Amino acid sequence: MTIRILTLSLTFLFSICGYSQAQIYLDNSQPIETRVKDALSRMTLEEKVKLTTAQSKFSSHGVPRLGIPEIWMSDGPHGVRMEILWDSWNHAKWTNDSCTAFPALTCLAATWDPSVSYLYGNAIGEEARYRRKDVLLGPGVNIYRTPLNGRNFEYMGEDPYLASKMVVPYIQGVQRNGVAACVKHFALNNQEKWRNHINVEVSDRALNEIYLPAFKAAVQEGKVWTIMGAYNQVRGEYACHNDLLLNKILKKDWGFDGTVISDWGGTHNTREAALNGLDIEMGTYTNGFTSNVSAAYDNYYLASPYLKMLKAGEIPLSNIDDKASRILRLIFRTAMAQNKPFGSLANDEHHSVARKVGEEGIVLLKNSAGLLPLNAAKYKKIVIVGENATRKLTEGGGSSELKVKKEVSPLEGISNKFGKAKITYTMGYASGDVAYDKVLPPKYNTDSLRTVAIKLAQEADLVIYVGGLNKNSQQDSEGDDRKSYELPFDQNQLISGLQQVNKNIVMVMLSGNAYEMPWLNKATTLIQAWYLGSESGNAIANILSGDVNPSGKLPFSFPVKLTDNSAHAFGEISYPGDSTNQYYKDDILVGYRWYDTKKIASQYPFGFGLSYSKFLYGKAKIDKTSIKDNDVLTVTVPVKNTSNIAGKEVIQLYIHDKKSSELRPEKELKAFQKVELLPGEEKIISFKIDKSSLKFYSDNKKQWVAEAGKFSALIGSSSRDIKSSLDFILE
Ligand code: GLC
Numbered sequence: 001m002t003i004r005i006l007t008l009s010l011t012f013l014f015s016i017c018g019y020s021q022a023q024i025y026l027d028n029s030q031p032i033e034t035r036v037k038d039a040l041s042r043m044t045l046e047e048k049v050k051l052t053t054a055q056s057k058f059s060s061h062g063v064p065r066l067g068i069p070e071i072w073m074s075d076g077p078h079g080v081r082m083e084i085l086w087d088s089w090n091h092a093k094w095t096n097d098s099c100t101a102f103p104a105l106t107c108l109a110a111t112w113d114p115s116v117s118y119l120y121g122n123a124i125g126e127e128a129r130y131r132r133k134d135v136l137l138g139p140g141v142n143i144y145r146t147p148l149n150g151r152n153f154e155y156m157g158e159d160p161y162l163a164s165k166m167v168v169p170y171i172q173g174v175q176r177n178g179v180a181a182c183v184k185h186f187a188l189n190n191q192e193k194w195r196n197h198i199n200v201e202v203s204d205r206a207l208n209e210i211y212l213p214a215f216k217a218a219v220q221e222g223k224v225w226t227i228m229g230a231y232n233q234v235r236g237e238y239a240c241h242n243d244l245l246l247n248k249i250l251k252k253d254w255g256f257d258g259t260v261i262s263d264w265g266g267t268h269n270t271r272e273a274a275l276n277g278l279d280i281e282m283g284t285y286t287n288g289f290t291s292n293v294s295a296a297y298d299n300y301y302l303a304s305p306y307l308k309m310l311k312a313g314e315i316p317l318s319n320i321d322d323k324a325s326r327i328l329r330l331i332f333r334t335a336m337a338q339n340k341p342f343g344s345l346a347n348d349e350h351h352s353v354a355r356k357v358g359e360e361g362i363v364l365l366k367n368s369a370g371l372l373p374l375n376a377a378k379y380k381k382i383v384i385v386g387e388n389a390t391r392k393l394t395e396g397g398g399s400s401e402l403k404v405k406k407e408v409s410p411l412e413g414i415s416n417k418f419g420k421a422k423i424t425y426t427m428g429y430a431s432g433d434v435a436y437d438k439v440l441p442p443k444y445n446t447d448s449l450r451t452v453a454i455k456l457a458q459e460a461d462l463v464i465y466v467g468g469l470n471k472n473s474q475q476d477s478e479g480d481d482r483k484s485y486e487l488p489f490d491q492n493q494l495i496s497g498l499q500q501v502n503k504n505i506v507m508v509m510l511s512g513n514a515y516e517m518p519w520l521n522k523a524t525t526l527i528q529a530w531y532l533g534s535e536s537g538n539a540i541a542n543i544l545s546g547d548v549n550p551s552g553k554l555p556f557s558f559p560v561k562l563t564d565n566s567a568h569a570f571g572e573i574s575y576p577g578d579s580t581n582q583y584y585k586d587d588i589l590v591g592y593r594w595y596d597t598k599k600i601a602s603q604y605p606f607g608f609g610l611s612y613s614k615f616l617y618g619k620a621k622i623d624k625t626s627i628k629d630n631d632v633l634t635v636t637v638p639v640k641n642t643s644n645i646a647g648k649e650v651i652q653l654y655i656h657d658k659k660s661s662e663l664r665p666e667k668e669l670k671a672f673q674k675v676e677l678l679p680g681e682e683k684i685i686s687f688k689i690d691k692s693s694l695k696f697y698s699d700n701k702k703q704w705v706a707e708a709g710k711f712s713a714l715i716g717s718s719s720r721d722i723k724s725s726l727d728f729i730l731e
Contacts, residue, residue, distance in 0.1 A: 025328075026067070028338045036328045040321060042066055045310060048324040052302040054282045056086045062331065069335040071327070073182070073261075073282070075399045077138025077154050078102050078533060080127045080345075082403035087294050089286070091403070098405040099127050100350040101394040101533030105139055106512045107361035109156035109555035110530065110609075112650040113674045114169045116360050121173020121181070123353040129177040129343030134334035135226055135261070136174055137182045137399070141167050141214035142189050142230075144556040145590055146567035146575050148482040150192040150474070153512020153531055154400055157555025158591030158606060160210055161669045164217035171222035178340025180330060183218040184228035185263055187211055187245055188584075190567075193481045193576040196265065196287065199233035200577075202584040205662075208697040208704075209588050216254055225258045225333055229278065231266045231288070237276065240266035246277025259330045264288045270301040274315050278302070279323045289399050289478065290437055346405035351534055358532040358539030360648075363552035364610040369524035371506060373546025373612055376418040379462040384411055385428035385453045385498065387489070388510045389466035393531050396434030396471030398478025404534050410466045410508065413537020417545050424460070428453040429489045431470055437480070439473055442489065450494045458501040464544070465498060467491050468511035468529075476512040476531070481576065485516050485562035495519045508540060514558040517603055528554070546612060551648035551674065553609035553718065557592050557602045564602075566594035592719040593665035607669070608718035613647030615677070616640045620715050620724035628731035629691065635726060636686040637715045641677035650674045651715065653687045654722070655694060658710040664696055667714055689713060694730055706730060 024030050025039035040048070043063060050061040055070065062070040075081040079101045083092035100123070102108075108120055128136040140151070144158040156163040167183065174181040188200040188211055202211065218224045227250065229240030239245055240262040250256045264283025267273050273281060281302045285293035298304055309315045334340075344350070364372070376382075389411040394402045415423050427449050432440030457463045467487065469475045474483055486492065498505055499522040507526045509515070520526070527550070532539050542548040559565045566586035567575040574585040589597055592606040618638035627633045641647060654667035670693040673685055694711060695704040708730050716722040 032329060032332045035332050036325050039063075039066065039068060039328050040324055043324065045317070045320070046307065048320050049302070049307045049310065051327040052280055052306070052320075052323050053300040054280075054297055057084050057088065057283070060280050060282065062335070068328070068331060071134045071280075071331060071335060072132060073135040073137055074128060074131065074133040075137045076402075077140050078104055078400050079124060079394070079402040079404070080131050080133065080136070081399070081401060088292055089289055097131060098346055098403050100346050100354055101402045101404045101407060102354045103357045103361060103533050104153040104512050104531040105156050106153050106555055107530035107532060108170070108357055109162060109166050110363055110552040111357060111360035111674075112162070112553050112672055113360055114165055116357055117166045118169035118173045119353050120357055121170035122176060123173070123350045125174035125177035125179050126341070126343040127345050127350060128174070128179045129341060130345040133179060134330070135180045135182050137184065137228065139167055139170050139181065140184050141218065142185060143211055143214075143590060145190040145584075145586070146565055147485055147514040147559065147562065148575075149190055149513070150477045150479065150481050151398070152556070153397070153476045156214065158557060159555070159669050160213035162555055162672070163214035167214050167218050168222040171218055171224045175223070175225060177343055178334055178337040180225035180258075180334050181222070182226040182228050182261060183215060183224050185230035185239070186215055186227050186250070187230055187239060188234050189230035189232055189239070191481055191576055192479055194579055195231045195479075197233065198577050198579070199236060199581045200584065201235060201581060203587055203699055204702060205697045205699040206584055206587045210590050212249070219250065219254045219256045225330055227256065227258065227260050229260055229262050229266050231263050237272065238266065238268050241269065241272040241276035241278045243276045251277060257326070257329065259326045267301050270305040270309065271315075273301045274306055274309065274319055279326050351406070354533050355535035355539050358530070358535055359542055359548040361530060361552045362539060362543050362550050363528040363554055363608075364543075364550040365528055365604055365608070366520075366523060366526040367610060371504060371525045372544065374418070374462070374506070374544050376545070380422060381460045382418065382423045382462045382464065383456045383460040384414060384423060384425045384464045384466060385457065385494070386466035387427050387429055387431060388468055388470065389425060390427075391470060393471055393510060393536070394533055397476060398436060400478070407534050408537035410537045410540050413539070413541035414464060414544065416537070417541035424456055426453045426456050428465070429467065429491050429494050431472055431489045434471060435473055436477070437473055446490050450490070450497060453494060454497045454501055457498045460502065461504060463498055463502050463505040464508060465495065465505055466508045466510065467495070468509040469513060469515065482513065485514070487515050492518050496522070499523070506544065514556065516561065517558070520603070549612045549645055549647040550609065551611060551650070553607050553650045554604055555606070557595055557606045558604040559595065560601065560603045564595065564600050566590055589665060593668065596666035596719065602720065605718050605720035607650070607652050607716065608720070609650070611647040611649065613641050613643040613645045613677070615647070615649045615717065616642045617715065617717070617723035618682070620726055622713065622726040622728055624728065626729040626731055627689075627691070631690070633689040633728060634686055635689060635713050635715065636684050637724060638682050638684050639675065639677065640682035641679055644679045646676065646678045648674055648676045649717065651685045652718070654714040654716060654719065655689070656712040656714055656725075657694070657696070658712065660696065660707050660709070662696065662698060662700070667719065669719070687713075691730065
């Protein structure tokens with residue numbers, strides 16, 4: 001009897017304070033869509049509108065009354081950023097938020113190994129989960145169009161197919177931890193100059209063939225839970241509230257059921273933000289990492305102005321119900337997902353993932369004198385020259401900055417590996433300190449630094465040069481672009497000075513962008529080593545010593561000179577634009593699609609990378625010489641390791657369309673495989689080609705089409721080193 005009275009009184013109690021007994025939205029065993037509907041039915045209009053805006057720099061509202069938690073977000077693509085204060089860009093100076101810095105995404109792309117991308121995503125997802133973040137603001141997949149773009153280091157190169165294949169496992173790895181990935185910046189944010197307003201004009205064809213595929217793969221294959229709108233405008237509408245990009249393409253055509261989050265300060269208009277697909281407005285009245293208007297949250301476009309328009313009936317209530325449903329879905333997938341792992345932070349396991357990504361992504365560009373791998377015993381006096389051998393490169397660069405538990409510098413890594421006794425270090429050149437929006441002059445006199453370095457090089461029997469770019473403003477950094485394609489800080493003069501006094505120089509370049517190489521003819525050894533994060537020095541030392549055999553391939557081309565690049569071939573209106581509009585006149589011919597079609601020699605081509613092993617490609621075979629409709633054609637090629645060192649090779653398949661009604665690039669990457677081969681081992685690599693691999697997006701027909709005719713399947717070790725060409729016909 002008493003139990004019954006108790007139950008009745010509880011039900012009565014629940015009913016008077018608005019809780020029905022069955023709080024379905026709280027029940028984890030219920031399907032998410034059921035929970036979304038139940039939660040929505042309990043929320044007031046004001047509570048729904050609250051969900052669509054920030055409450056602080058990196059969090060958005062929950063529903064306190066119903067026990068629905070806030071959403072906590074954190075940068076960035078390479079590691080979980082240090083805690084930022086509630087309402088300013090300053091660091092909160094917590095003492096428990098030092099993380100693992102994983103290599104920059106250009107390095108991940110350079111691994112050409114989707115399984116490595118999954119390891120990366122899971123490890124960074126575990127760190128975000130441990131730091132109690134619901135959304136990780138990364139990865140970025142904007143296409144590398146010009147070597148001057150300050151943020152190319154955060155992205156996955158110049159080819160949409162490579163970026164599509166590498167972004168999917170990263171997302172799956174992150175999201176298995178109950179943390180949403182946030183693929184950014186959607187779309188056409190391919191430069192930093194004027195990023196907050198420049199209006200990009202691009203053809204439907206280039207949009208669909210080049211700039212959208214990685215985002216489409218993220219949504220349809222990666223099932224990404226959030227997308228970040230870009231700052232720039234696209235065809236006259238801001239990307240953060242853009243009818244074509246968000247309503248038509250993302251949500252309608254691609255079926256995206258997740259949440260669109262604005263870039264910080266990317267929202268400019270209530271009506272458009274409401275009607276053109278934005279779901280959560282973040283960072284309004286800021287420029288993304290320096291300026292700030294405090295306590296402005298109630299004035300956000302989707303805050304009181306939006307509520308007023310909804311109450312006045314100027315915007316239908318269905319509009320807010322769609323936004324609120326998407327945001328509740330995000331909350332149930334993350335903050336309220338009860339069966340998610342607990343994550344971990346900055347442990348050995350994550351550092352070994354960081355090291356592995358670095359080791360798999362470092363690209364050996366030149367080794368003509370066979371100096372590498374280094375047999376340290378041969379050398380008595382080794383001098384290491386270059387500021388990048390000691391500079392912390394996990395700081396700076398903008399929102400992808402990190403506070404790390406450790407960062408093994410190249411100097412430390414190489415000294416640990418080869419023995420401190422024989423190693424001398426000298427800075428050689430100097431850059432200024434990190435400053436986000438101004439270029440600070442170096443504190444040192446570069447002439448004297450250079451003189452000292454050349455003298456030491458003269459007396460050494462081996463020089464290891466560690467240079468490249470860095471995370472300073474107008475280098476590899478958010479907020480502005482590089483001003484020149486040259487190496488900065490007078491490095492070219494230093495390098496040629498070193499070359500005059502010593503012929504044993506190993507060049508190790510750290511950067512997220514290509515750069516001019518006037519000294520290349522005199523260089524015998526060149527390694528492109530990216531920004532490698534916490535394990536930088538160890539990954540580099542393992543490659544230099546041969547403990548790890550380099551297997552990375554370039555995710556973007558190195559043009560000989562800037563004017564060879566597609567974005568710089570059509571005047572200022574094409575890059576950087578006229579400060580209001582910008583026309584992508586290179587259209588679909590971006591990266592190797594441009595250099596190969598225009599027959600312009602690259603310094604180093606897309607997909608290029610050497611190994612300490614030697615790989616022999618045998619005779620490729622094709623199982624059919626014609627296909628139609630749903631046929632699948634198989635191409636096989638034997639690859640043999642003819643050296644005595646185990647190594648990995650990335651075999652690439654490109655398609656060449658011999659004749660088409662609309663211009664097509666000389667070749668397009670359509671498949672690749674990274675395989676390990678033991679000394680003397682041979683493997684038969686096979687690729688499948690079907691009609692979908694042959695399609696292009698017709699600007700005339702506004703759809704993907706495969707035209708009958710002759711094609712060639714090109715098997716290559718890089719986009720320029722084609723080993724076999726196999727002809728076939730599409731009926
Ligand atoms: C920045 C960046 C974006 C970052 C966000 C939050 O301006 O454009 O990538 O995630 O604002 O820091």
